[in-house]
Amino acid sequence: MTDSEEKQPTRPPQADKPGETPAAPSGAAPEKPQAGGEEKPAAPAPPAPAKPATPAAPAASGAVPPKPPAPGAPAAAKPAGPPPPPKEPPLKPAPLENDLVKRYKARFGGAILEAWLDRKQAILVTTPDRLLEIAQYTRDEEKFDYLVDLTAVDWPKREKRFDLVLILYSFPKNERLRIKVLLADGEPVSSVESVWPTANWLEREIYDMFGIVFEGHSNLKRLLLPEEWQGYPLRKDYDILQQDEDWIRENLGIESGQ
């Protein structure tokens, strides 16, 4: 806990850039990349402006392994995730390069690390430092007005161990978008509560479960677990037995029989 709380300077975007080079076979062209990903039926919304873009992958974002590569240290990225099995092509995450991504890249440049399509669902990877701007832009310009969910995934062996995942939906476009923010342990990230008020509790839950600290959150305390809880349960290295033994030793003064 103490580790995670000490503030680390936000990584300059340049530092991240060289990291994302693990070249994956870019020949696996995305079959039908859409920004929204989801199949679109007759929906109240007009068809999305984001058209399938040419997969002319610029150097900045090659097709990548299933998970975002660990920035800065490609070597460290490997062990966390399993090797990408080159099986059924449609399930394979494919790089995404459509208008939407281009707009993002044009606007935020280095902050957008990469974009890909996984199971026809669009994913955008960013750095934490400009998250608030990106969020603002996403809501106001790209009309992703509904923050469906905000969660995190822990990859303990990666250098930036957390994925902060924003799942967004646009009512006007009937599209979903996922924004991933790569975070190191203890690296503060700005709260998007001001952009989507619903993030209030969702961020509290992430803080509760992962120990990610959101700056500018109005009331950052544990949501589901009691205030005095030790540790962050959804981290991969969380050990309930250890917790139990500690608690018993501390409160009952005996050794746990577990």
Add this chain to the structure above:
Amino acid sequence: MLNEAIFYFFATLAIISSILVVTRRNAVQSAIFLVTALLATAGIFLNLNAEFLFIVQVILYAGGIMVLFVFVIMLVNLDVALHQVQFNRQWFVALIISAVLAAQVVAALLVSRGTLYAVAPASPETLEPNTERVAFSLFHTYMLPFEIASILLLVAMVGAVVMAKKRV
């Protein structure tokens, strides 16, 4: 005999409760004893065959006013009162006033010694249609004063409403 026993019972109850009203620190308990005192007085009225007065005492004082009292007491902060000095030290003033009052009562008793029992108490029968008699006096004999009084009350009530309303 029975009547006297009843009277003394209620009178004692009234006095004890009245003392408790002023000596209790807790305002709610004081209010309870005030209700007891009022009810004891009502009992004395009933014993005197003044049923209407009895029920007016119960409805208005015990049932109406005291409920509002208790209500208000519950709304205000009792905490302050609980810790204030209950009796101040000007006991000599109280003593003088009590003495004067006692002297008055004694004097009145002495002066009227001969005449106090001269008037025989009215027999219960003459009081019988109690309510009707009160009603007759109020709505017939003293019609005008009664109406004036009620208008006065109405004005007071409207005034209170207006004053309270202004704040909102």
Add this chain to the structure above:
Amino acid sequence: MSDAFDNFLPGGKANVETTVLGADEIILNMGPQHPSTHGVLRVKLRLDGEKVVGSECVIGYLHRGVEKIAEHRSYQQFAPYVDRMDYVAAVSNGLGYCEAVEKLMGVEAPPRARVIRTILTELQRIASHLFWLGTHALDIGALTPLFYCLREREEILKIFEKYCGARLTTHAFRIGGLQYEAYDELEKDTERFCRGFDKRVDEYEALLTENRIWVGRTKGIGILNAADAIAMGVTGPVLRASGVQWDIRKAMPYAAYDQYEFSIPTGKNGDTYDRYLVRLEEMRQSRKICLQAIENIPSGPILGKVGKVLKPPPGEVYHAIEAPKGELGYYIVSDGTTQPYRVRIRPPSLVNLEALDQMIRGHLVADVVAVIGTLDIVLGEVDR
């Protein structure tokens, strides 16, 4: 805080320094043991008299760490757990999970399975709404609708029982299709229920819709306008009552919803009364879907091509369905092993509950109860 109030109670801690005038603000702890917080929700209310000036929800009393459990179970093993989140609508939970994993695996359930899934899910929606209506009416003081609602819900639960042997936590579906083949009279039972159900809804309406007290208690209470509703992320009937015509069944159809005709009821004012009307209409629409679905259940296999051991290729998927309470989403990350690397469940109840504070401000304590009821939360899902 509530000092002024506490102090004056007989056992309150006396504190001479407190010079607060009167009982201006008190803190009322509603729950976790309270008749109308629908489980173990605790709401700390700041009251001015009986008027709510602020509130804070304390949740987590029912937290079981479902998301953590998921990381230590295989994909099939985890399926029964999701039934225990929104235990009033277990079938919907199961549908969402199964479809999410199917999407992750890149398989699809066969048509027959999808239609039966749709029927059961819609029945479950009716059951969930019935339960909501009963308890909501009970909160507002109408005792009787609860029992009428439970009577109808019972019929649905009997259909579930006949289908899969369980009534509440059904675990009715299986990744890739159905757990069980439909029993012989499924269509007949469903039809019998649906035929009679419209009149039952009329019955509830007769008790409540025009009732002056009911209208007085629900109209203008807990208003959430469309912009706020979207900002707060509320979904389901709560969102639709605010006037946003959005239903995942239409927007991004799953199961077999694209084959059926139904409308999405919406409200105007976004108040408790509108939410009540929307849910009633949704029940009627669900009935309509069921009737359409049983007319033509395709024959064929009920299970798609999935192996005994599920090993989805690495990657991630977010799949959401329109659960009775709103958008129920599953975000599943696979690392290529037999166990999910991470399962995130997007519970509609939790997000809807978040809007509670905004909805009850300025209302009275009695309205808090009405608003909690109208949000239709299930604490098993809020806390997971």
Add this chain to the structure above:
Amino acid sequence: MDLHALLPFLFPVLFALVIVAVLPLIAGYIVLVERKVMADMQVRLGPMRVGPHGLLQPIADAVKLLLKEDIIPESADKLVFWGAPLISVTAAMLALAALPIGPFFQIADLNIGMLFILGISSLGIFGIVLGGWASNSHYSLMGALRSAAQLVSYETSAGMAIVGALLLAGTLSTRGIVQAQADDGVWFIFAAPVGFFIYLVASIAETNRAPFDMPEAESELVAGYMTEYSGFRWALYFLAEYTNMVVVASIAATLFLGGWMRPFANTRVFNVLDYFPLLLMLWIAGYCWRRTPKQPVFVQKVFMAAVGVLCLILAAVITLPVIAPQGSLLAAAKPGIHGAFWFLFKVGAYIYVFMWLRFTFPRYRFDQLMRLGWQFLVPLSIANVMGIAIGLTLHRQLGWPAVPALLLGIALTLGAAWYLISVGEKHEPAIVGEEGEGAADA
């Protein structure tokens, strides 16, 4: 001391003892009836386990309540906490003293009868308020405050509604009121229907029953002023509540429903109605016997049959005076027995309406309740008194025939009601909108 001097006290004391002894039982059975009625309206069966058809449920409940631990919260004001339920019960029971259950069965015929009942039953508030305060809990206190406000508000309109009927009767004595209805040949419900309606609403509110059960609104305040009470003390509150129901129903029966009089008491043709009790009892007995074979246990079969027999005995007791020859002792007992039957029947019917309303309506919100009380019922009850007074003046002083005069009075009152409703409807949305905007702003 002369025993003769005590003789006048004999019957009242006896009656009082009977009432105090029997009332808890009656209250218990009212609860059972309420549960049964509720179950019937809610497609269920209700209590069925203790005794056949749950007939012994009240006794089981009573035993349970008596044996339960009497929990007193640590920081409660012990003395007040103990005493509060007693105040409620005492007040409720005292009020029964002036009620005539049939022409012979009354503890005291006070010439201030109605006022006495009103005054004494209004003291019951103290039990609620003090109990709520002494419990030292926010829920209890809020229940108590609501209760006090509600009772004070609705007592006003209930009192005014009663005044209307009293004007018609010209006396405060309960016996005199019934007599007046007998003499006029009309129950006051027909002479003052609006007054009856006001009293019905106000009495529901005064007994804290749904849809006006704010003080104990279980979904908001858990149990209101009773939240911290348990066991016997809780039972006392319950007893007080149900006694109060009996009291208000008795008042309504006495004032508006002709007290102990049979319907159409003065019309010979309707003497057939004297056999109504017989039919009722026979029907109940028949039902009992029909259900007897279906009871699972032998003891229950016997019990069920015995209940049927009991009904037959009652039927005999009620019917014998009717068929007995004129001038016999049995015939002389007829007014007493039949009076008691009809009085209790009316009380029962009134209480049934209470239950019916409770299971049909949602609960009012507190501000709505107050608005209804002060902005509708109180003005309406004043209009009612004025309407009746106008009718009576026309009749008694200007010599109009009674029926048109009273009808005019009723019409005036209804006009006032219509006006109040239209005004209320004009204002209500504004208030709701105001609240709504406030919520949206926040």
